[in-house]
Amino acid sequence: MDGGSGLRFGRAPGGWPVLGHFVALRQRPLEFLDSLPERGDLVEIRLGPRPAFVLCHPDLAHRVLTDFRGFDRTGPVYEKVRAAMGSGVATVPYQDHRRQRLVMQPAFRHEHLRGYVGVMRDEIAAAMDGWSEGQVVDMVEAMFRLTTTVALKSLFSARIGAREAEELRAAFDVFLRGIYTRAALPVAGRLPTPGNRRYARALIRWRGEVERLIEDYRQAGGDRGDLMSRLLAARDDEGRALTAEELSDQVAVLLLAGGETTSAAVVWALHLLQEHPEILARVHAEADTVLAGETAGWEHLGRLDLTARVVREALRLYPPAWVVVRTAVRQTRLAGHTLAPGSMVLFSPYILHRRADFHPEPHRFDPDRSLSGAGGAGHRGSYLPFGGGATKCLGEEFGVAEATLVVASIAARWRLSALSGGGVSASARVVLTPKAFPVRLSDRSARPRATAAV
Ligand code: HEM
Numbered sequence: 172m173d174g175g176s177g178l179r180f181g182r183a184p185g186g187w188p189v190l191g192h193f194v195a196l197r198q199r200p201l202e203f204l205d206s207l208p209e210r211g212d213l214v215e216i217r218l219g220p221r222p223a224f225v226l227c228h229p230d231l232a233h234r235v236l237t238d239f240r241g242f243d244r245t246g247p248v249y250e251k252v253r254a255a256m257g258s259g260v261a262t263v264p265y266q267d268h269r270r271q272r273l274v275m276q277p278a279f280r281h282e283h284l285r286g287y288v289g290v291m292r293d294e295i296a297a298a299m300d301g302w303s304e305g306q307v308v309d310m311v312e313a314m315f316r317l318t319t320t321v322a323l324k325s326l327f328s329a330r331i332g333a334r335e336a337e338e339l340r341a342a343f344d345v346f347l348r349g350i351y352t353r354a355a356l357p358v359a360g361r362l363p364t365p366g367n368r369r370y371a372r373a374l375i376r377w378r379g380e381v382e383r384l385i386e387d388y389r390q391a392g393g394d395r396g397d398l399m400s401r402l403l404a405a406r407d408d409e410g411r412a413l414t415a416e417e418l419s420d421q422v423a424v425l426l427l428a429g430g431e432t433t434s435a436a437v438v439w440a441l442h443l444l445q446e447h448p449e450i451l452a453r454v455h456a457e458a459d460t461v462l463a464g465e466t467a468g469w470e471h472l473g474r475l476d477l478t479a480r481v482v483r484e485a486l487r488l489y490p491p492a493w494v495v496v497r498t499a500v501r502q503t504r505l506a507g508h509t510l511a512p513g514s515m516v517l518f519s520p521y522i523l524h525r526r527a528d529f530h531p532e533p534h535r536f537d538p539d540r541s542l543s544g545a546g547g548a549g550h551r552g553s554y555l556p557f558g559g560g561a562t563k564c565l566g567e568e569f570g571v572a573e574a575t576l577v578v579a580s581i582a583a584r585w586r587l588s589a590l591s592g593g594g595v596s597a598s599a600r601v602v603l604t605p606k607a608f609p610v611r612l613s614d615r616s617a618r619p620r621a622t623a624a625v
Contacts, residue, residue, distance in 0.1 A: 178228055178506035181211025191217025200493070200599035204522050213506035216517075223515040224505070227522050229529060229552030231505055235497055235516055236552075236560035239265050242516055246498035255260045255349070255374070258417070260426025260565070268561065275421065278401035279565045284572060285469050287325045287395050291573050292468040294321045299466070302612055307590065310608040314437045314577070319430035320341060321573060322591060327384055328397035343426055345373035347601070348424060381422050384579045385415060398425070427601070429566045432491040435604035436574045440485035441581070442608055443536045445589050450538060451582075453476055455615070456582035460601075464616075467576040467583070475579050480538040482574045486556035490520035493603035495558060506591050520555045520602065529553035586613045 183206070195203040197219070204225075207214045212228035226232045235242045235609045244264045253262050260271040260355050298317045302308060319340045323331060331339075348372040359484035361367075385399070394400045400498075402421060406412055413421065444451040454477060461474045501515040510516070525533040530540070564570070581587070587610040589595075595605040 178212040180508040234550035242497035257420030259420040314434035318434040337504040342377040435491035490556040
């Protein structure tokens with residue numbers, strides 16, 4: 172027990188001889204995380220030979236997230252992530268972060284959201300135009316394609332064509348899939364396997380393309396009202412611009428931070444709606460009233476209240492950024508336990524969001540829970556899908572707007588029938604996402620067959 176705070180320290184039982192709890196975390200991540208809070212508020216696990224400390228209490232999460240200098244983005248995981256993704260604002264350590272954050276922040280001001288929402292609307296409409304009655308679509312695949320295209324086009328607007336966007340997206344996909352394994356088990360990345368060769372090729376293609384696009388922008392000059400124009404124009408407090416390499420790293424980071432997280436949020440929301448027909452009916456009704464047959468856009472955003480609450484509740488139950496890693500820079504005491512410098516600390520919103528003392532009936536999908544104000548959801552640190560402190564998500568408004576518009580637009584037009592026969596299984600890579608969510612589409616506006624045949 173922690174003298175002052177009453178927080179408990181514990182250890183997770185079991186674990187494999189060499190890999191520790193890595194196997195459990197990989198094979199049944201959610202059950203494993205669910206099992207931790209009963210062990211304590213700070214729980215020691217082993218990842219390979221290293222101990223890691225999981226924050227299972229909101230107060231500890233708050234403490235760690237608001238002390239970036241003391242719990243930094245250093246250590247082997249971030250070294251690997253930076254080797255793959257570069258040093259963008261979401262991956263750099265404390266000492267480089269402030270400058271990058273200052274430069275990036277203006278591009279995410281509320282006044283720019285309207286322009287990004289325009290991109291979202293066009294891409295949602297284009298994606299749904301490709302769908303037809305009776306078609307089977309894997310929503311994981313389709314939504315990832317949609318959100319990474321939105322991120323790319325918000326960045327590069329006019330200068331990126333459909334084919335280029337698709338090529339870039341595909342290369343990004345390959346290296347995104349490789350990063351998690353490389354970060355967790357570095358040795359796996361060094362073997363000369365076909366997968367590793369594919370990864371290396373995708374990385375080269377990706378970097379080359381992004382650098383070419385940025386150079387194009389520099390040469391063309393001017394403000395296109397997109398993210399890249401804003402990043403090129405931005406200066407830090409000493410008047411310095413981002414270098415070409417820093418810009419390229421921001422692109423990778425923005426796609427990583429913004430693409431798969433948002434698509435995961437959409438897919439979990441759709442999946443939860445499938446499992447709760449009474450809430451789905453209300454979402455259909457809201458979409459019918461607010462959108463009146465249109466694809467959702469800026470003028471609808473403020474009126475899609477229920478859909479936005481569905482998205483926020485899906486983010487509670489299945490936070491895409493399910494584990495965020497930090498390293499203790501100096502010797503620290505947490506929950507009465509002393510952590511040595513260099514200890515890995517894991518912040519998991521998934522765990523915090525399912526604590527019954529802060530979220531009554533935590534496993535129940537209830538988009539209206541925020542209306543009643545019941546429970547301790549207002550407790551600092553108990554609802555953190557976007558993290559907190561100095562590194563809090565820059566794209567929260569962007570991501571929630573996009574997920575809301577996508578869910579509403581789909582609901583307005585399509586009824587989805589899940590083919591997986593019930594549950595979906597979670598894949599916990601960098602992002603927590605369903606492995607697959609194949610659905611059959613039926614057009615809600617189509618007349619019933621019997622009537623149509625008359
Ligand atoms: C539902 C969707 C999203 C979720 C759940 C999410 C979650 C998060 C979380 C938890 C962090 C904190 C990571 C840390 O502390 O190390 C973060 C950081 C970040 N996110 Fe998001 N994010 C989402 C969407 C987006 C979008 C759409 C963008 C951009 C278009 C974006 C850009 C960023 C950036 C740049 C950072 C780094 C901030 C910093 O370190 O200063 N995110 N996000």
